[in-house]
Amino acid sequence: MLREDARKLQLTSVVDNRPLTPDVYHLILKAPKLAAEAKPGQFVMVKVAPGLEPTLRRPFSLHRIDREMGQVEIIYQVVGRGTDILTARRAGEGIEILGPLGNGFCLQEAKLIGLVGGGMGIAPLLAAAEQAVQEGREIVAFLGARTGDYLLAQEEFERLGQVFVVTDDGSVGEKALVSKPLQDYLQTKQLDLILGCGPTPMLKALKSIADTQGTLAQLSLEQRMGCGVGACLGCAFPVKANTPEGYIYKRVCYDGPVFWAHEVLFSLPNEAAKQGGCSGGQS
Ligand SMILES: Cc1cc2nc3c(=O)[nH]c(=O)nc-3n(C[C@H](O)[C@H](O)[C@H](O)COP(=O)(O)OP(=O)(O)OC[C@H]3O[C@@H](n4cnc5c(N)ncnc54)[C@H](O)[C@@H]3O)c2cc1C
Numbered sequence: 303m304l305r306e307d308a309r310k311l312q313l314t315s316v317v318d319n320r321p322l323t324p325d326v327y328h329l330i331l332k333a334p335k336l337a338a339e340a341k342p343g344q345f346v347m348v349k350v351a352p353g354l355e356p357t358l359r360r361p362f363s364l365h366r367i368d369r370e371m372g373q374v375e376i377i378y379q380v381v382g383r384g385t386d387i388l389t390a391r392r393a394g395e396g397i398e399i400l401g402p403l404g405n406g407f408c409l410q411e412a413k414l415i416g417l418v419g420g421g422m423g424i425a426p427l428l429a430a431a432e433q434a435v436q437e438g439r440e441i442v443a444f445l446g447a448r449t450g451d452y453l454l455a456q457e458e459f460e461r462l463g464q465v466f467v468v469t470d471d472g473s474v475g476e477k478a479l480v481s482k483p484l485q486d487y488l489q490t491k492q493l494d495l496i497l498g499c500g501p502t503p504m505l506k507a508l509k510s511i512a513d514t515q516g517t518l519a520q521l522s523l524e525q526r527m528g529c530g531v532g533a534c535l536g537c538a539f540p541v542k543a544n545t546p547e548g549y550i551y552k553r554v555c556y557d558g559p560v561f562w563a564h565e566v567l568f569s570l571p572n573e574a575a576k577q578g579g580c581s582g583g584q585s
């Protein structure tokens with residue numbers, strides 16, 4: 303670890319760690335230095351247990367940054383060994399984290415911001431929404447989840463602005479994908495900026511909508527991470543570039559996790575098409 307990364311190592315203390323649903327937990331950490339430095343869209347690498355096992359820290363977005371209380375909040379879904387171990391951490395225990403990491407969202411001069419979140423991807427959007435409203439901007443949230451139980455922070459968003467909710471099973475809101483209310487909204491109104499986080503199919507749909515509408519959009523990407531600080535190249539992702547190939551790889555942990563929608567490539571450019579659209583034409 304480089305010296306500048308080592309400076310981001312912090313011992314935090316668990317304030318609360320409780321289930322919101324059987325497999326989704328809300329973790330609150332006392333972390334004054336992190337809360338003072340972090341910005342929405344950044345993430346932390348969490349050492350889920352002291353000792354050697356598991357060795358790798360796990361990446362989690364900052365759901366809320368409370369500078370006054372010196373606290374940060376994380377919402378995490380239990381999907382494997384690391385997140386399962388994390389559920390056992392109790393109030394008062396210490397947790398070592400590395401952060402804040404990554405670039406975070408850039409709200410620019412946007413006055414009306416659309417936040418589009420799918421499933422656990424809703425988590426980092428609340429911090430962005432809170433900052434936006436504190437700065438006197440307006441927000442509209444589009445939240446989608448499998449079922450109503452997984453619609454994170456709906457009430458918190460409703461305190462900040464207009465909210466549209468959809469679920470896969472129709473248990474809360476319309477039975478639809480979250481791109482649907484966004485498209486409906488954009489038929490009559492304009493957004494200055496869209497911030498999106500969620501599963502890849504949702505991000506692809508967002509990119510397509512933003513491209514078609516000519517709306518600026520930033521997407522928070524998720525890749526499997528080893529180090530979280532740009533050293534292992536495990537999180538490389540292709541983005542458009544002025545190179546012979548038309549793309550370069552960037553590190554989601556270090557160059558992202560937030561990228562402009564118009565630069566991300568969810569599939570690599572077709573090599574044959576780039577050579578003039580005909581393969582096998584040269585001897
Ligand atoms: C920038 C970023 C922010 C994230 N924010 C959140 C969040 O706010 N809430 C949340 O529930 N989840 C979030 N994730 C996903 C979360 O990191 C994984 O679910 C978690 O690492 C799984 O760990 P595990 O040990 O339980 O699972 P395992 O599958 O046992 O993990 C094995 C290894 O793979 C890595 N890994 C597994 N899944 C992912 C994944 N989806 N992304 C990155 N690494 C992964 C683990 O870190 C670990 O090193 C985020 C991921 C990234 C990259």
Ligand code: FES
Pocket residue numbers: 526527528529530531532533534535536537538553554555556
């Ligand atoms: S996780 Fe190691 S370079 Fe990104």
